Amino acid sequence: MCSQEGRIVENQLGKNIRHLREINGETLEDLGSKVFLSKTTISGYESGRRKPDFEKLVVIAKHFGKTVDELLHTDLTEIQASDINDKSVADIIEIYRKIFPLFSSEETMRNNRFRSAYHLCEKVLEAFTKGEILNGHIVVDILDCFLHAIDETEAPEAVANLMWAIFLWWSQINDIQKMLALQNKLQSNRIDMKGCIQEYQETQRSTEVSEKKQAFLQDFKEMITEAIKSLKSDTKWAELGDYYLALTFLFDMIDTELSTEFNIAIGNQMLVAYAELGNPYAIQFLTTVFEI
Known part of the structure:
Protein backbone atom coordinates (compact mmCIF):
# COMPACT_ATOMS: atom_id res chain seq x y z
CA MET A 1 0.00 0.00 0.00
CA CYS A 2 2.77 2.37 0.94
CA SER A 3 4.59 1.52 -2.27
CA GLN A 4 1.46 2.21 -4.32
CA GLU A 5 0.92 5.59 -2.60
CA GLY A 6 4.53 6.50 -3.24
CA ARG A 7 4.12 5.65 -6.91
CA ILE A 8 0.99 7.81 -7.22
CA VAL A 9 2.82 10.77 -5.70
CA GLU A 10 5.82 10.15 -7.92
CA ASN A 11 3.71 10.01 -11.08
CA GLN A 12 1.87 13.20 -10.13
CA LEU A 13 5.17 14.91 -9.49
CA GLY A 14 6.54 13.86 -12.86
CA LYS A 15 3.44 15.01 -14.71
CA ASN A 16 3.52 18.34 -12.90
CA PHE A 36 21.48 22.58 -11.14
CA LEU A 37 20.54 19.11 -12.41
CA SER A 38 21.28 17.20 -15.61
CA LYS A 39 18.62 16.83 -18.29
CA THR A 40 18.80 13.06 -17.72
CA THR A 41 17.88 13.56 -14.07
CA ILE A 42 14.98 15.85 -14.98
CA SER A 43 13.78 13.29 -17.53
CA GLY A 44 13.92 10.63 -14.82
CA TYR A 45 11.77 12.74 -12.51
CA GLU A 46 9.21 13.33 -15.25
CA SER A 47 8.96 9.67 -16.21
CA GLY A 48 8.80 8.52 -12.60
CA ARG A 49 11.98 6.48 -12.88
CA ARG A 50 13.71 8.70 -10.34
CA LYS A 51 12.54 10.55 -7.26
CA PRO A 52 14.16 13.80 -6.05
CA ASP A 53 15.15 14.31 -2.45
CA PHE A 54 13.51 17.09 -0.48
CA GLU A 55 16.25 19.68 -1.14
CA LYS A 56 15.93 19.21 -4.90
CA LEU A 57 12.15 19.40 -4.62
CA VAL A 58 12.47 22.76 -2.88
CA VAL A 59 14.65 24.13 -5.69
CA ILE A 60 12.32 22.86 -8.42
CA ALA A 61 9.23 24.14 -6.62
CA LYS A 62 10.79 27.58 -6.15
CA HIS A 63 11.68 27.70 -9.84
CA PHE A 64 8.04 27.17 -10.82
CA GLY A 65 6.65 29.40 -8.08
CA LYS A 66 4.92 26.48 -6.36
CA THR A 67 5.17 24.79 -2.98
CA VAL A 68 6.63 21.32 -2.55
CA ASP A 69 3.21 20.11 -1.44
CA GLU A 70 1.62 21.43 -4.64
CA LEU A 71 4.23 19.71 -6.80
CA LEU A 72 3.71 16.41 -5.01
CA HIS A 73 -0.01 16.29 -4.36
CA THR A 74 -1.85 18.78 -6.60
CA ASP A 75 -2.73 18.20 -10.24
CA LEU A 76 -1.10 21.19 -11.93
CA THR A 77 -1.52 19.90 -15.47
CA GLU A 78 -4.60 22.05 -16.05
CA ILE A 79 -2.58 25.23 -15.67
CA GLN A 80 -2.28 27.09 -18.96
CA ALA A 81 0.57 29.33 -20.04
CA SER A 82 -1.78 32.31 -19.84
CA ASP A 83 -2.48 31.46 -16.18
CA ILE A 84 1.13 32.02 -15.12
CA ASN A 85 1.36 35.22 -13.13
CA ASP A 86 3.19 37.74 -15.28
CA LYS A 87 5.46 40.25 -13.67
CA SER A 88 3.63 43.54 -13.56
CA VAL A 89 5.06 46.58 -15.27
CA ALA A 90 5.69 48.03 -11.82
CA ASP A 91 7.68 44.93 -10.80
CA ILE A 92 10.00 45.11 -13.79
CA ILE A 93 10.46 48.86 -13.51
CA GLU A 94 11.45 48.31 -9.89
CA ILE A 95 14.08 45.74 -10.93
CA TYR A 96 15.63 48.13 -13.43
CA ARG A 97 15.55 50.96 -10.94
CA LYS A 98 17.57 48.82 -8.54
CA ILE A 99 20.18 47.90 -11.16
CA PHE A 100 20.32 51.28 -12.90
CA PRO A 101 19.16 53.87 -10.38
CA LEU A 102 17.95 57.29 -11.46
CA PHE A 103 18.62 60.29 -9.26
CA SER A 104 16.93 63.62 -8.74
CA SER A 105 16.57 66.31 -6.13
CA GLU A 106 14.32 69.27 -5.65
CA GLU A 107 17.12 71.52 -6.83
CA THR A 108 18.02 69.55 -9.97
CA MET A 109 14.36 69.24 -10.99
CA ARG A 110 14.23 73.03 -11.19
CA ASN A 111 16.60 72.82 -14.14
CA ASN A 112 14.57 72.50 -17.34
CA ARG A 113 17.13 70.30 -19.11
CA PHE A 114 17.47 67.93 -16.19
CA ARG A 115 13.71 67.68 -15.66
CA SER A 116 13.09 67.00 -19.35
CA ALA A 117 15.71 64.24 -19.49
CA TYR A 118 14.48 62.68 -16.26
CA HIS A 119 10.92 62.42 -17.56
CA LEU A 120 12.19 60.89 -20.80
CA CYS A 121 14.03 58.26 -18.74
CA GLU A 122 10.79 57.38 -16.98
CA LYS A 123 9.10 57.08 -20.36
CA VAL A 124 11.81 54.72 -21.58
CA LEU A 125 11.45 52.47 -18.53
CA GLU A 126 7.73 52.10 -18.99
CA ALA A 127 8.02 51.50 -22.73
CA PHE A 128 10.76 48.92 -22.23
CA THR A 129 8.65 46.82 -19.87
CA LYS A 130 5.77 46.87 -22.37
CA GLY A 131 7.97 45.77 -25.25
CA GLU A 132 7.40 49.01 -27.14
CA ILE A 133 9.95 50.49 -29.53
CA LEU A 134 10.54 54.18 -28.98
CA ASN A 135 11.89 56.68 -31.46
CA GLY A 136 15.67 56.25 -31.56
CA HIS A 137 16.14 59.98 -31.06
CA ILE A 138 14.88 59.71 -27.48
CA VAL A 139 18.25 58.37 -26.28
CA GLU A 152 24.47 74.39 -16.16
CA THR A 153 24.36 72.86 -12.66
CA GLU A 154 27.45 70.63 -12.19
CA ALA A 155 25.05 68.42 -10.23
CA PRO A 156 26.29 64.88 -9.51
CA GLU A 157 22.71 63.67 -10.09
CA ALA A 158 23.06 64.76 -13.71
CA VAL A 159 26.39 62.94 -14.03
CA ALA A 160 24.90 59.78 -12.50
CA ASN A 161 21.92 59.91 -14.85
CA LEU A 162 24.22 60.53 -17.80
CA MET A 163 25.77 57.13 -17.04
CA TRP A 164 22.25 55.67 -16.97
CA ALA A 165 21.67 57.10 -20.44
CA ILE A 166 24.99 55.76 -21.75
CA PHE A 167 24.04 52.26 -20.60
CA LEU A 168 20.72 52.76 -22.38
CA TRP A 169 22.57 53.69 -25.57
CA TRP A 170 24.79 50.64 -25.19
CA SER A 171 21.72 48.42 -25.03
CA GLN A 172 20.63 49.76 -28.42
CA ILE A 173 23.69 48.19 -30.04
CA ASN A 174 22.00 44.82 -29.74
CA ASP A 175 19.52 43.46 -32.26
CA ILE A 176 16.24 45.12 -31.26
CA GLN A 177 14.19 41.97 -31.89
CA LYS A 178 16.48 39.94 -29.62
CA MET A 179 16.16 42.59 -26.94
CA LEU A 180 12.37 42.59 -27.19
CA ALA A 181 12.31 38.78 -27.03
CA LEU A 182 14.41 39.01 -23.88
CA GLN A 183 11.98 41.53 -22.41
CA ASN A 184 9.05 39.23 -23.16
CA LYS A 185 10.78 36.28 -21.50
CA LEU A 186 11.41 38.37 -18.40
CA GLN A 187 7.88 39.70 -18.25
CA SER A 188 6.28 36.25 -18.66
CA ASN A 189 8.53 34.68 -16.01
CA ARG A 190 10.22 32.39 -18.56
CA ILE A 191 13.55 33.81 -17.48
CA ASP A 192 14.82 35.40 -14.28
CA MET A 193 16.99 38.50 -14.06
CA LYS A 194 20.17 36.43 -13.83
CA GLY A 195 19.23 34.63 -17.04
CA CYS A 196 18.37 37.96 -18.65
CA ILE A 197 21.84 39.32 -17.88
CA GLN A 198 23.49 36.14 -19.16
CA GLU A 199 21.57 36.16 -22.44
CA TYR A 200 22.35 39.86 -22.84
CA GLN A 201 26.05 39.11 -22.43
CA GLU A 202 25.81 36.41 -25.09
CA THR A 203 24.64 39.01 -27.62
CA GLN A 204 27.94 40.86 -27.17
CA ARG A 205 29.91 38.06 -28.82
CA SER A 206 28.70 38.51 -32.42
CA THR A 207 30.93 40.15 -35.05
CA GLU A 208 28.29 42.76 -35.82
CA VAL A 209 28.01 43.79 -32.17
CA SER A 210 31.80 43.86 -31.89
CA GLU A 211 32.02 46.35 -34.75
CA LYS A 212 29.28 48.51 -33.23
CA GLN A 218 35.04 55.92 -30.00
CA ASP A 219 32.06 58.14 -29.19
CA PHE A 220 31.65 57.45 -25.48
CA LYS A 221 34.94 56.22 -24.02
CA GLU A 222 36.05 59.67 -22.86
CA MET A 223 32.57 60.58 -21.64
CA ILE A 224 32.34 57.38 -19.57
CA THR A 225 35.82 57.92 -18.11
CA GLU A 226 35.09 61.52 -17.15
CA ALA A 238 32.20 57.54 -5.01
CA GLU A 239 30.46 54.21 -4.41
CA LEU A 240 28.22 54.81 -7.41
CA GLY A 241 31.33 55.57 -9.47
CA ASP A 242 32.88 52.27 -8.38
CA TYR A 243 29.63 50.47 -9.20
CA TYR A 244 29.43 51.88 -12.72
CA LEU A 245 33.09 51.06 -13.29
CA ALA A 246 32.32 47.42 -12.45
CA LEU A 247 29.30 47.45 -14.77
CA THR A 248 31.38 48.70 -17.69
CA PHE A 249 33.40 45.49 -17.36
CA LEU A 250 30.37 43.29 -16.67
CA PHE A 251 28.61 44.50 -19.82
CA ASP A 252 31.85 44.57 -21.83
CA MET A 253 31.62 48.33 -22.37
CA ILE A 254 35.32 48.87 -21.97
CA ASP A 255 38.23 48.94 -24.40
CA THR A 256 40.77 46.39 -23.20
CA GLU A 257 42.92 43.75 -24.85
CA LEU A 258 41.04 41.12 -22.87
CA SER A 259 38.28 38.92 -24.25
CA THR A 260 34.61 39.53 -23.53
CA GLU A 261 34.65 36.57 -21.14
CA PHE A 262 37.54 38.05 -19.15
CA ASN A 263 35.92 41.48 -18.97
CA ILE A 264 32.69 39.93 -17.69
CA ALA A 265 34.60 37.86 -15.13
CA ILE A 266 36.46 40.96 -13.93
CA GLY A 267 33.17 42.84 -13.63
CA ASN A 268 31.69 40.05 -11.54
CA GLN A 269 34.70 39.98 -9.24
CA MET A 270 34.64 43.76 -8.85
CA LEU A 271 30.98 43.69 -7.85
CA VAL A 272 31.61 40.97 -5.28
CA ALA A 273 34.61 42.85 -3.88
CA TYR A 274 32.69 46.13 -3.69
CA ALA A 275 29.75 44.36 -2.03
CA GLU A 276 32.07 42.91 0.59
CA LEU A 277 33.27 46.46 1.28
CA GLY A 278 29.66 47.52 1.82
CA ASN A 279 28.96 49.25 -1.50
CA PRO A 280 25.14 49.50 -1.47
CA TYR A 281 24.82 49.54 -5.27
CA ALA A 282 26.90 46.39 -5.69
CA ILE A 283 24.96 44.69 -2.91
CA GLN A 284 21.68 45.68 -4.53
CA PHE A 285 22.82 44.36 -7.91
CA LEU A 286 23.98 41.01 -6.55
CA THR A 287 20.85 40.64 -4.45
CA THR A 288 18.54 41.50 -7.34
CA VAL A 289 20.28 39.61 -10.13
CA PHE A 290 21.95 36.67 -8.43
CA GLU A 291 19.75 36.46 -5.32
CA ILE A 292 22.69 36.10 -2.93
Whole structure:
Protein backbone atom coordinates (compact mmCIF):
# COMPACT_ATOMS: atom_id res chain seq x y z
CA MET A 1 0.00 0.00 0.00
CA CYS A 2 2.77 2.37 0.94
CA SER A 3 4.59 1.52 -2.27
CA GLN A 4 1.46 2.21 -4.32
CA GLU A 5 0.92 5.59 -2.60
CA GLY A 6 4.53 6.50 -3.24
CA ARG A 7 4.12 5.65 -6.91
CA ILE A 8 0.99 7.81 -7.22
CA VAL A 9 2.82 10.77 -5.70
CA GLU A 10 5.82 10.15 -7.92
CA ASN A 11 3.71 10.01 -11.08
CA GLN A 12 1.87 13.20 -10.13
CA LEU A 13 5.17 14.91 -9.49
CA GLY A 14 6.54 13.86 -12.86
CA LYS A 15 3.44 15.01 -14.71
CA ASN A 16 3.52 18.34 -12.90
CA ILE A 17 7.20 18.96 -13.63
CA ARG A 18 6.79 18.08 -17.31
CA HIS A 19 3.71 20.26 -17.73
CA LEU A 20 5.14 23.29 -15.94
CA ARG A 21 8.38 22.96 -17.87
CA GLU A 22 6.57 22.81 -21.20
CA ILE A 23 4.26 25.78 -20.59
CA ASN A 24 7.33 27.74 -19.49
CA GLY A 25 8.85 26.98 -22.89
CA GLU A 26 11.79 25.14 -21.31
CA THR A 27 13.66 22.12 -22.63
CA LEU A 28 14.95 19.44 -20.27
CA GLU A 29 18.37 21.05 -20.55
CA ASP A 30 16.96 24.53 -19.85
CA LEU A 31 15.27 23.42 -16.66
CA GLY A 32 18.24 21.33 -15.59
CA SER A 33 20.64 24.26 -15.90
CA LYS A 34 18.36 26.46 -13.79
CA VAL A 35 17.92 23.96 -10.96
CA PHE A 36 21.48 22.58 -11.14
CA LEU A 37 20.54 19.11 -12.41
CA SER A 38 21.28 17.20 -15.61
CA LYS A 39 18.62 16.83 -18.29
CA THR A 40 18.80 13.06 -17.72
CA THR A 41 17.88 13.56 -14.07
CA ILE A 42 14.98 15.85 -14.98
CA SER A 43 13.78 13.29 -17.53
CA GLY A 44 13.92 10.63 -14.82
CA TYR A 45 11.77 12.74 -12.51
CA GLU A 46 9.21 13.33 -15.25
CA SER A 47 8.96 9.67 -16.21
CA GLY A 48 8.80 8.52 -12.60
CA ARG A 49 11.98 6.48 -12.88
CA ARG A 50 13.71 8.70 -10.34
CA LYS A 51 12.54 10.55 -7.26
CA PRO A 52 14.16 13.80 -6.05
CA ASP A 53 15.15 14.31 -2.45
CA PHE A 54 13.51 17.09 -0.48
CA GLU A 55 16.25 19.68 -1.14
CA LYS A 56 15.93 19.21 -4.90
CA LEU A 57 12.15 19.40 -4.62
CA VAL A 58 12.47 22.76 -2.88
CA VAL A 59 14.65 24.13 -5.69
CA ILE A 60 12.32 22.86 -8.42
CA ALA A 61 9.23 24.14 -6.62
CA LYS A 62 10.79 27.58 -6.15
CA HIS A 63 11.68 27.70 -9.84
CA PHE A 64 8.04 27.17 -10.82
CA GLY A 65 6.65 29.40 -8.08
CA LYS A 66 4.92 26.48 -6.36
CA THR A 67 5.17 24.79 -2.98
CA VAL A 68 6.63 21.32 -2.55
CA ASP A 69 3.21 20.11 -1.44
CA GLU A 70 1.62 21.43 -4.64
CA LEU A 71 4.23 19.71 -6.80
CA LEU A 72 3.71 16.41 -5.01
CA HIS A 73 -0.01 16.29 -4.36
CA THR A 74 -1.85 18.78 -6.60
CA ASP A 75 -2.73 18.20 -10.24
CA LEU A 76 -1.10 21.19 -11.93
CA THR A 77 -1.52 19.90 -15.47
CA GLU A 78 -4.60 22.05 -16.05
CA ILE A 79 -2.58 25.23 -15.67
CA GLN A 80 -2.28 27.09 -18.96
CA ALA A 81 0.57 29.33 -20.04
CA SER A 82 -1.78 32.31 -19.84
CA ASP A 83 -2.48 31.46 -16.18
CA ILE A 84 1.13 32.02 -15.12
CA ASN A 85 1.36 35.22 -13.13
CA ASP A 86 3.19 37.74 -15.28
CA LYS A 87 5.46 40.25 -13.67
CA SER A 88 3.63 43.54 -13.56
CA VAL A 89 5.06 46.58 -15.27
CA ALA A 90 5.69 48.03 -11.82
CA ASP A 91 7.68 44.93 -10.80
CA ILE A 92 10.00 45.11 -13.79
CA ILE A 93 10.46 48.86 -13.51
CA GLU A 94 11.45 48.31 -9.89
CA ILE A 95 14.08 45.74 -10.93
CA TYR A 96 15.63 48.13 -13.43
CA ARG A 97 15.55 50.96 -10.94
CA LYS A 98 17.57 48.82 -8.54
CA ILE A 99 20.18 47.90 -11.16
CA PHE A 100 20.32 51.28 -12.90
CA PRO A 101 19.16 53.87 -10.38
CA LEU A 102 17.95 57.29 -11.46
CA PHE A 103 18.62 60.29 -9.26
CA SER A 104 16.93 63.62 -8.74
CA SER A 105 16.57 66.31 -6.13
CA GLU A 106 14.32 69.27 -5.65
CA GLU A 107 17.12 71.52 -6.83
CA THR A 108 18.02 69.55 -9.97
CA MET A 109 14.36 69.24 -10.99
CA ARG A 110 14.23 73.03 -11.19
CA ASN A 111 16.60 72.82 -14.14
CA ASN A 112 14.57 72.50 -17.34
CA ARG A 113 17.13 70.30 -19.11
CA PHE A 114 17.47 67.93 -16.19
CA ARG A 115 13.71 67.68 -15.66
CA SER A 116 13.09 67.00 -19.35
CA ALA A 117 15.71 64.24 -19.49
CA TYR A 118 14.48 62.68 -16.26
CA HIS A 119 10.92 62.42 -17.56
CA LEU A 120 12.19 60.89 -20.80
CA CYS A 121 14.03 58.26 -18.74
CA GLU A 122 10.79 57.38 -16.98
CA LYS A 123 9.10 57.08 -20.36
CA VAL A 124 11.81 54.72 -21.58
CA LEU A 125 11.45 52.47 -18.53
CA GLU A 126 7.73 52.10 -18.99
CA ALA A 127 8.02 51.50 -22.73
CA PHE A 128 10.76 48.92 -22.23
CA THR A 129 8.65 46.82 -19.87
CA LYS A 130 5.77 46.87 -22.37
CA GLY A 131 7.97 45.77 -25.25
CA GLU A 132 7.40 49.01 -27.14
CA ILE A 133 9.95 50.49 -29.53
CA LEU A 134 10.54 54.18 -28.98
CA ASN A 135 11.89 56.68 -31.46
CA GLY A 136 15.67 56.25 -31.56
CA HIS A 137 16.14 59.98 -31.06
CA ILE A 138 14.88 59.71 -27.48
CA VAL A 139 18.25 58.37 -26.28
CA VAL A 140 20.06 61.21 -28.04
CA ASP A 141 17.67 63.70 -26.44
CA ILE A 142 18.29 62.23 -22.97
CA LEU A 143 22.06 62.39 -23.39
CA ASP A 144 21.94 65.91 -24.77
CA CYS A 145 19.72 67.19 -21.95
CA PHE A 146 21.82 65.63 -19.19
CA LEU A 147 25.03 66.98 -20.74
CA HIS A 148 23.54 70.48 -20.78
CA ALA A 149 22.30 69.98 -17.21
CA ILE A 150 25.85 69.11 -16.14
CA ASP A 151 27.18 72.27 -17.78
CA GLU A 152 24.47 74.39 -16.16
CA THR A 153 24.36 72.86 -12.66
CA GLU A 154 27.45 70.63 -12.19
CA ALA A 155 25.05 68.42 -10.23
CA PRO A 156 26.29 64.88 -9.51
CA GLU A 157 22.71 63.67 -10.09
CA ALA A 158 23.06 64.76 -13.71
CA VAL A 159 26.39 62.94 -14.03
CA ALA A 160 24.90 59.78 -12.50
CA ASN A 161 21.92 59.91 -14.85
CA LEU A 162 24.22 60.53 -17.80
CA MET A 163 25.77 57.13 -17.04
CA TRP A 164 22.25 55.67 -16.97
CA ALA A 165 21.67 57.10 -20.44
CA ILE A 166 24.99 55.76 -21.75
CA PHE A 167 24.04 52.26 -20.60
CA LEU A 168 20.72 52.76 -22.38
CA TRP A 169 22.57 53.69 -25.57
CA TRP A 170 24.79 50.64 -25.19
CA SER A 171 21.72 48.42 -25.03
CA GLN A 172 20.63 49.76 -28.42
CA ILE A 173 23.69 48.19 -30.04
CA ASN A 174 22.00 44.82 -29.74
CA ASP A 175 19.52 43.46 -32.26
CA ILE A 176 16.24 45.12 -31.26
CA GLN A 177 14.19 41.97 -31.89
CA LYS A 178 16.48 39.94 -29.62
CA MET A 179 16.16 42.59 -26.94
CA LEU A 180 12.37 42.59 -27.19
CA ALA A 181 12.31 38.78 -27.03
CA LEU A 182 14.41 39.01 -23.88
CA GLN A 183 11.98 41.53 -22.41
CA ASN A 184 9.05 39.23 -23.16
CA LYS A 185 10.78 36.28 -21.50
CA LEU A 186 11.41 38.37 -18.40
CA GLN A 187 7.88 39.70 -18.25
CA SER A 188 6.28 36.25 -18.66
CA ASN A 189 8.53 34.68 -16.01
CA ARG A 190 10.22 32.39 -18.56
CA ILE A 191 13.55 33.81 -17.48
CA ASP A 192 14.82 35.40 -14.28
CA MET A 193 16.99 38.50 -14.06
CA LYS A 194 20.17 36.43 -13.83
CA GLY A 195 19.23 34.63 -17.04
CA CYS A 196 18.37 37.96 -18.65
CA ILE A 197 21.84 39.32 -17.88
CA GLN A 198 23.49 36.14 -19.16
CA GLU A 199 21.57 36.16 -22.44
CA TYR A 200 22.35 39.86 -22.84
CA GLN A 201 26.05 39.11 -22.43
CA GLU A 202 25.81 36.41 -25.09
CA THR A 203 24.64 39.01 -27.62
CA GLN A 204 27.94 40.86 -27.17
CA ARG A 205 29.91 38.06 -28.82
CA SER A 206 28.70 38.51 -32.42
CA THR A 207 30.93 40.15 -35.05
CA GLU A 208 28.29 42.76 -35.82
CA VAL A 209 28.01 43.79 -32.17
CA SER A 210 31.80 43.86 -31.89
CA GLU A 211 32.02 46.35 -34.75
CA LYS A 212 29.28 48.51 -33.23
CA LYS A 213 31.07 48.31 -29.89
CA GLN A 214 34.18 49.88 -31.37
CA ALA A 215 32.13 52.72 -32.83
CA PHE A 216 30.37 53.17 -29.48
CA LEU A 217 33.65 53.35 -27.58
CA GLN A 218 35.04 55.92 -30.00
CA ASP A 219 32.06 58.14 -29.19
CA PHE A 220 31.65 57.45 -25.48
CA LYS A 221 34.94 56.22 -24.02
CA GLU A 222 36.05 59.67 -22.86
CA MET A 223 32.57 60.58 -21.64
CA ILE A 224 32.34 57.38 -19.57
CA THR A 225 35.82 57.92 -18.11
CA GLU A 226 35.09 61.52 -17.15
CA ALA A 227 31.68 60.69 -15.66
CA ILE A 228 33.05 57.88 -13.48
CA LYS A 229 36.02 60.05 -12.49
CA SER A 230 33.64 62.84 -11.50
CA LEU A 231 31.51 60.52 -9.37
CA LYS A 232 34.52 58.92 -7.68
CA SER A 233 35.96 62.34 -6.80
CA ASP A 234 32.88 63.13 -4.69
CA THR A 235 32.81 61.25 -1.39
CA LYS A 236 29.02 61.03 -1.44
CA TRP A 237 28.97 59.57 -4.96
CA ALA A 238 32.20 57.54 -5.01
CA GLU A 239 30.46 54.21 -4.41
CA LEU A 240 28.22 54.81 -7.41
CA GLY A 241 31.33 55.57 -9.47
CA ASP A 242 32.88 52.27 -8.38
CA TYR A 243 29.63 50.47 -9.20
CA TYR A 244 29.43 51.88 -12.72
CA LEU A 245 33.09 51.06 -13.29
CA ALA A 246 32.32 47.42 -12.45
CA LEU A 247 29.30 47.45 -14.77
CA THR A 248 31.38 48.70 -17.69
CA PHE A 249 33.40 45.49 -17.36
CA LEU A 250 30.37 43.29 -16.67
CA PHE A 251 28.61 44.50 -19.82
CA ASP A 252 31.85 44.57 -21.83
CA MET A 253 31.62 48.33 -22.37
CA ILE A 254 35.32 48.87 -21.97
CA ASP A 255 38.23 48.94 -24.40
CA THR A 256 40.77 46.39 -23.20
CA GLU A 257 42.92 43.75 -24.85
CA LEU A 258 41.04 41.12 -22.87
CA SER A 259 38.28 38.92 -24.25
CA THR A 260 34.61 39.53 -23.53
CA GLU A 261 34.65 36.57 -21.14
CA PHE A 262 37.54 38.05 -19.15
CA ASN A 263 35.92 41.48 -18.97
CA ILE A 264 32.69 39.93 -17.69
CA ALA A 265 34.60 37.86 -15.13
CA ILE A 266 36.46 40.96 -13.93
CA GLY A 267 33.17 42.84 -13.63
CA ASN A 268 31.69 40.05 -11.54
CA GLN A 269 34.70 39.98 -9.24
CA MET A 270 34.64 43.76 -8.85
CA LEU A 271 30.98 43.69 -7.85
CA VAL A 272 31.61 40.97 -5.28
CA ALA A 273 34.61 42.85 -3.88
CA TYR A 274 32.69 46.13 -3.69
CA ALA A 275 29.75 44.36 -2.03
CA GLU A 276 32.07 42.91 0.59
CA LEU A 277 33.27 46.46 1.28
CA GLY A 278 29.66 47.52 1.82
CA ASN A 279 28.96 49.25 -1.50
CA PRO A 280 25.14 49.50 -1.47
CA TYR A 281 24.82 49.54 -5.27
CA ALA A 282 26.90 46.39 -5.69
CA ILE A 283 24.96 44.69 -2.91
CA GLN A 284 21.68 45.68 -4.53
CA PHE A 285 22.82 44.36 -7.91
CA LEU A 286 23.98 41.01 -6.55
CA THR A 287 20.85 40.64 -4.45
CA THR A 288 18.54 41.50 -7.34
CA VAL A 289 20.28 39.61 -10.13
CA PHE A 290 21.95 36.67 -8.43
CA GLU A 291 19.75 36.46 -5.32
CA ILE A 292 22.69 36.10 -2.93
